[in-house]
Amino acid sequence: MAENSAHVSYADAGVDTAEGARAVDAIKAAVATTNRPEVIGGLGGFGSCFSAAALKDMEDPVLVSGTDGVGTKLAIAQLLDRHETVGEDLVAMCVDDVVPMGAEPLFFLDYVAIGKLRAEHVAKIVGGIAEGCRKSGCALVGGEMAEHPGVMAADDYDLAGFVVGVVDRPKMIGPDKVREGDVILGLPSSGIHSNGYSLVRKVCVEGRSVEELERPLPELGGESLADAVMRPTTIYAGGLVAALRAGAPIHAMAHITGGGITENLDRAMPDNLDALVHRGGEKGPAWDVPPVITYVSEAAGLTLDEAYRTFNMGVGMAVVCAPADEAAVRAALEEQGFSPFTVGEVVPGTGKVVYDDER
Structure with missing residues (x-):
C-alpha cells in the first residue's frame, strides 16, 4: 500500500x-x-x-x-x-x-x-x-x-x-397494416417538445439574459420565450393505449421527434406507399403551428423544408387509419382528450413523406 x-x-x-x-x-x-x-x-x-x-x-x-x-x-x-x-x-x-x-x-x-x-x-x-x-x-x-x-x-x-x-x-400495428387511401390524422403538439434545442439555443437563447428570456413577447401571444421553450412534451401513450383497448381501428402511428415530420412519418409507411402531407404552401398547413415554432424558424431563417425536417410543426403524433374508420378513430381519440386534425393521406410511392405544395 x-x-x-x-x-x-x-x-x-x-x-x-x-x-x-x-x-x-x-x-x-x-x-x-x-x-x-x-x-x-x-x-x-x-x-x-x-x-x-x-x-x-x-x-x-x-x-x-x-x-x-x-x-x-x-x-x-x-x-x-x-x-x-x-x-x-x-x-x-x-x-x-x-x-x-x-x-x-x-x-x-x-x-x-x-x-x-x-x-x-x-x-x-x-x-x-x-x-x-x-x-x-x-x-x-x-x-x-x-x-x-x-x-x-x-x-x-x-x-x-x-x-x-x-x-x-x-x-401489433405498423407499416404492414397501412393501405393506399388511408387517412393521416395529427395530434397537436404542445410546442417544440424535446427536439431541435441546439438550434433554439443558438438563435434564441445565446447572448440573452434570463430576464430577457422571461419577458412576454407579442410574437408568442404574450408568452415569454422561457415559458414557451420549457413547456413539457405532450405524452400521448396513455390516451392512445386506452383508444386501442377500446377497439380504435388504427393502422399505424408515427411519433414526430428529431427530424420532424419529414424524417418520422415515413417510418409508418411501407416501401410502396408515401405519406402525402397537406402543408398548403404559402397558406400554411390546415392545422395550427405553435407560435414558438414559427418564431424560432423565422429567427433561424429556415426554409419550409428545413423547418419540417427540424421541428414537429404542431404534429406531435400522427395516426393512420382507413377512410371508412376515420370517424370512429376520431371519436376514440377525442374520448381520450385529443383534438385530431387531418394531416394528409397515403398515396402510391416509395416509402417517403411528400408535400402537396411540391407536387
Whole structure:
C-alpha cells in the first residue's frame, strides 16, 4: 500500500453518499404514486421486479423497449433553473416511441448523472419523471443517481430513460397494416417538445439574459420565450393505449421527434406507399403551428423544408387509419382528450413523406 499521510474521504473527493441517501428518501413518495399491481417491492433493491403474470393471457406477447434522453433542452432548464418538467420530457420521449407498435408501456427506469448531488434538486427532476409515468400509465420501478465531480460542473446534469412495454403480436400495428387511401390524422403538439434545442439555443437563447428570456413577447401571444421553450412534451401513450383497448381501428402511428415530420412519418409507411402531407404552401398547413415554432424558424431563417425536417410543426403524433374508420378513430381519440386534425393521406410511392405544395 502506498504511503499517504493525509486522509481523503469519498466526500472529500466530491461524492456525498449521505446526500444521495437523502435524495432517495425525497423521491420515494413520488415514485410510489406510479405503482401498478405488477410492481413487486419498491426502491432500494439491486434490481427492480415486475410480474409478467398478465402476459399469460396474451396469445403471443411481444416486449417492446425504448430508450432516450432530453438532449440540450436541459441546458436551457439549467440556465433558467427550471427542473420540474424535464422529467416529463424524458418519459414522453421514451413511452411515445413504443406506443406506435401498439404497445402499452409497463415500467420505466431513469438515469440521472449530475455534477453535485442536491436532494431537493433531484426531487424536482424525479418528480417530473413520476408525473410523466402517471400520465402514461407506466410504473417508475427504479433508476440511478450518479454524482460526477470533476467530470461535470456542479450544476450540470443529464438524463436518460428506458421503458419496456408489451403488445400481443396479433394486435401489433405498423407499416404492414397501412393501405393506399388511408387517412393521416395529427395530434397537436404542445410546442417544440424535446427536439431541435441546439438550434433554439443558438438563435434564441445565446447572448440573452434570463430576464430577457422571461419577458412576454407579442410574437408568442404574450408568452415569454422561457415559458414557451420549457413547456413539457405532450405524452400521448396513455390516451392512445386506452383508444386501442377500446377497439380504435388504427393502422399505424408515427411519433414526430428529431427530424420532424419529414424524417418520422415515413417510418409508418411501407416501401410502396408515401405519406402525402397537406402543408398548403404559402397558406400554411390546415392545422395550427405553435407560435414558438414559427418564431424560432423565422429567427433561424429556415426554409419550409428545413423547418419540417427540424421541428414537429404542431404534429406531435400522427395516426393512420382507413377512410371508412376515420370517424370512429376520431371519436376514440377525442374520448381520450385529443383534438385530431387531418394531416394528409397515403398515396402510391416509395416509402417517403411528400408535400402537396411540391407536387
